[in-house]
Amino acid sequence: MPELPEVETSLAGIRPYVENATLTAAIVRNTAFRWPVDIAQLRALVGERVIHAERRAKYMLLHFEGGATLLLHLGMSGHLRVLHEPREPKKHDHIDLAFCSDKKGSPTHTIRFNDPRRFGCCLVLQPPINDHKLLAQLGPEPLSDAFDGTVLFNALRGSKRAIKNAIMDGSIVVGVGNIYASEALFLAGIRPTLRAHRVSKARCNQLAGAIKQVLEKAIEAGGTTLNDFTQSDGKPGYFRHELNVYGRANEPCYTCGAPIKSQIIGQRSSFFCIRCQSF
């Protein structure tokens, strides 16, 4: 499931093929994503060059020279592939973006967006894009200096919800999904059910550090592949082997040997070690 590391990995994979490349065609086989794909708006970008590609939260943003921004979200089952020669589209290959990297020529490569569950989206935004409802309410980037234990502690003040739900709330910190929330809480030794306002300042420091650490390690490993995520070269991510608790219900904790407990918290499956996560 694409969380921040998987999006970062995907963007790193396509960046060399989109930055300074010109969009030459957009083929949409299915418009029924989270929000309908507006083919006319997408086609209007044809002929324009991408000047910069960046990630914000779990969104990929391709900024075009004309001022518009293409926003891509992988939802929970999406992935991108870079194709260097034509290939027959398979099931759920919903969008092809053809680019050329040289000055004037035929397409040299294609970015292919596959998303079986279609929870993702592909939207064309006009500036100022930060006023768009999807971007306006976003909290700090977890890997930036704008996020630390103090920021987290202040955001949790007065909140009685479970700490796991809080760190998955994009208005508090972006990019932390179900897998990395469980993993970060394990690293910080905090039980996912603890009420947010009961997490001390010191533990907020630990938790913020754990979030940064787990996300950075996952990016290094190319993300986590459980079922369908692949990097843009088609390879899986390898962080799955570094998961301490996620998906390990009843298996022994690597640290203490106690069986990992699974519990539904906020309608999401959650995993933790009752011995190592005692706070």
Place this chain on the structure above:
DNA sequence: CCCGATTCCTGTAGGC
């Protein structure tokens, strides 16, 4: 205002 519940979707796994 806060936050839990619902909702979209399809592939996969498990039961019989």
Place this chain on the structure above:
DNA sequence: TGCCTACAGGAATCGG
């Protein structure tokens, strides 16, 4: 083997 059901979850939106 095939059919059925439960489950997976990002995050906007609804509603208590």
